[in-house]
Amino acid sequence: MVRVRETIDRIGVVGAGTMGSGIAQVAATAGHDVVMRDIEPDLVERGFDAMTDSLERLESRDALEDDPDVIRERVAGTTDLEALAECDLVVEAVVENLDVKRELFADLDDLLPEDVVLATNTSTLSITAIAAATEAPERVVGIHFMNPVAIMEGVEIVVGEKTDDAVTALAHEFAETLEKTTWESDDKPGFVTNRILMPWLNEGIRAYDEGVASKEDIDRGMELGTNVPMGPLTLADHIGLDVCLHASETLHEELGDRYKPAYLLKRKVQAGDLGKKSGVGFYEYE
Numbered sequence: 472m473v474r475v476r477e478t479i480d481r482i483g484v485v486g487a488g489t490m491g492s493g494i495a496q497v498a499a500t501a502g503h504d505v506v507m508r509d510i511e512p513d514l515v516e517r518g519f520d521a522m523t524d525s526l527e528r529l530e531s532r533d534a535l536e537d538d539p540d541v542i543r544e545r546v547a548g549t550t551d552l553e554a555l556a557e558c559d560l561v562v563e564a565v566v567e568n569l570d571v572k573r574e575l576f577a578d579l580d581d582l583l584p585e586d587v588v589l590a591t592n593t594s595t596l597s598i599t600a601i602a603a604a605t606e607a608p609e610r611v612v613g614i615h616f617m618n619p620v621a622i623m624e625g626v627e628i629v630v631g632e633k634t635d636d637a638v639t640a641l642a643h644e645f646a647e648t649l650e651k652t653t654w655e656s657d658d659k660p661g662f663v664t665n666r667i668l669m670p671w672l673n674e675g676i677r678a679y680d681e682g683v684a685s686k687e688d689i690d691r692g693m694e695l696g697t698n699v700p701m702g703p704l705t706l707a708d709h710i711g712l713d714v715c716l717h718a719s720e721t722l723h724e725e726l727g728d729r730y731k732p733a734y735l736l737k738r739k740v741q742a743g744d745l746g747k748k749s750g751v752g753f754y755e756y757e
């Protein structure tokens with residue numbers, strides 16, 4: 472068993488995008504000091520803006536114990552990787568690209584003492600392949616937060632080929648300190664969630680493209696008929712059609728034809744209709 476730190480105070484978050492800013496926010500809300508790093512100052516600022524918006528929304532619903540300003544002040548923004556050197560645990564949430572993540576993990580491995588756990592928030596990439604870029608793959612684990620991080624209760628802990636049991640246990644404990652509930656997956660493509668979600672989304676898109684029902688009826692049918700909170704076309708729009716396509720392509724490559732992305736998903740992404748974030752996906756947004 473590797474030795475991991477008993478006390479986890481300071482959290483490093485690499486990437487200040489949708490997920491990184493959310494992870495920094497929930498860690499700070501739980502009382503941790505956080506260092507959030509992106510590659511450009513304006514990207515760090517964008518992360519703080521997203522955090523401020525989310526904290527204000529939570530505050531207006533009386534969902535915060537501390538003042539939003541107090542929570543925000545627990546987070547230090549930086550573009551300097553070395554600023555993470557004093558962290559007790561680091562969560563990576565940079566772009567979903569294996570080469571970028573491997574290069575970053577090699578740098579984190581050099582920078583951080585060996586009792587610091589290095590976690591990745593990847594949705595579909597192999598934890599084992601990311602860990603192999605380090606000298607100590609036993610300290611690398613998947614902590615897969617869901618979007619939006621502040622709202623979603625679940626966190627998937629993903630165990631790589633060489634992840635040590637003490638590291639897996641610490642990942643569960645850390646997520647629980649953020650008031651999340653965890654489950655565990657082996658490091659197989661898509662883990663539990665995306666392996667099952669992506670074919671479901673693609674089948675919803677195909678059903679629409681093949682004229683089985685209107686998009687509204689497909690969504691309503693799945694909501695009322697199977698008790699899910701959002702039908703596949705609405706959920707795909709929320710996730711981002713480009714994100715869905717990228718995840719489906721990775722799974723298709725690893726698991727074969729049953730994961731083939733729907734034709735209409737590709738065409739929508741080619742047309743620049745990426746869902747809620749671009750204003751148009753299967754539906755239109757204000």
Ligand SMILES: NC(=O)c1ccc[n+]([C@@H]2O[C@H](COP(=O)([O-])OP(=O)(O)OC[C@H]3O[C@@H](n4cnc5c(N)ncnc54)[C@H](O)[C@@H]3O)[C@@H](O)[C@H]2O)c1
Binds near residue numbers: 489563566567595618
């Ligand atoms: N968006 C989702 O719904 C979702 C859900 C679960 C997991 N994920 C995973 O989380 C990760 C991040 O996704 P996102 O949606 O937040 O992406 P995003 O594009 O919003 O943010 C990624 C950020 O990483 C930054 N970045 C790139 N290289 C960097 C580096 N070397 N150091 C520091 N920052 C760097 C980019 O500048 C960008 O700000 C991906 O692995 C993704 O698969 C995403």
